[in-house]
C-alpha cells in the first residue's frame with residue numbers, strides 16, 4: 001500500500017497491512033447498540049471551556065479538513081464527563097461520505113449520519129506533549145458530534161465558507177476567533193467508551209465521548225429536493241432566480257466533498273469520503289450519563 005487513504009487500493013481494508021493494530025482490541029469507530037449501553041451514575045457533566053483566540057489555522061491534510069488550535073498552554077480545555085484531569089484542545093476535523101446516506105464513523109443501532117465532527121484533546125495534566133499523550137491509553141479524548149441532514153447550520157458556515165481557499169492537500173489559511181462550542185448541540189448527554197484513532201496509526205489511546213444529540217447540516221441533495229418541490233409549487237423555473245449567496249448556503253456538505261485529497265502537482269482527486277467503518281466491540285462496555 002503506497003500511502004493510506006479511502007480509495008479501493010489504500011482504504012480501511014488495507015490499513016492492517018501497514019498498521020497491524022487495525023485488528024486490535026480497542027479500535028474505533030463502533031456501532032453503538034443503545035440497548036446494551038450501561039448508565040453510569042459516576043459520569044459527570046461535560047465541561048468544555050474554549051477560548052476563541054486559541055484558533056490558529058484551517059487546513060486540508062488530504063484526509064480531512066481541520067482547524068488547529070494553540071495547545072502550548074491550557075487556554076482551551078475539556079474537563080468533566082468520564083475524564084479525570086484536564087484535556088487540552090488540539091484540533092477539530094470532520095468525516096463525511098459521497099452521499100447523505102453515510103458519512104459518520106460511529107453508528108447508532110446500525111444507523112449512520114451524513115457526517116461527524118471530532119473535537120480532539122490530549123491529557124496535558126499527565127503528559128507533556130500531544131505526541132507523548134497519543135501513545136498512552138488515557139492520552140487522548142475525542143468528542144464526536146453527529147451531523148444530520150436538515151436546515152443549513154449558520155455556525156458551520158464559518159468553516160464551509162473557507163473551504164474554497166484550502167481545496168488542495170497541504171493548503172492552510174489563518175483561522176482565528178473561533179470557539180468550537182458553537183458547533184455543539186443543546187444537550188451534552190453522551191456515550192463513552194475506550195477506543196482508538198480512526199485513522200492510521202490507529203493508536204489505542206482515545207477516550208471517546210459521543211454526543212447523543214446531532215447538529216444539522218444541509219447538502220445539495222436535500223436542498224435540490226426542497227427546491228424542486230418549491231419549483232413544483234411555484235410552477236416556475238425558480239432555481240436561477242436564487243441569488244448565488246443563498247445558493248452557496250444550501251451546499252454545505254457538498255463543499256466538504258469538493259476538497260481535494262491530492263496536492264498541487266498531482267492529478268486532482270476529490271476527497272468524496274473519509275470515514276472508517278465500525279469495528280468489532282470485542283467485549284468493551286459503552287457507558288452513558
Ligand SMILES: NS(=O)(=O)c1c2ccccc2cc2ccccc12
Nearest residue numbers: 063064118120140142196197198199
Ligand atoms: N478521527 S480521529 O479523531 O481518530 C483523528 C484524526 C482523523 C483525521 C485526521 C486527523 C486526525 C488526528 C487525530 C489526532 C488525535 C486523535 C484522533 C485524530
Ligand SMILES: [Zn+2]
Nearest residue numbers: 093095118198
Ligand atoms: Zn476523526
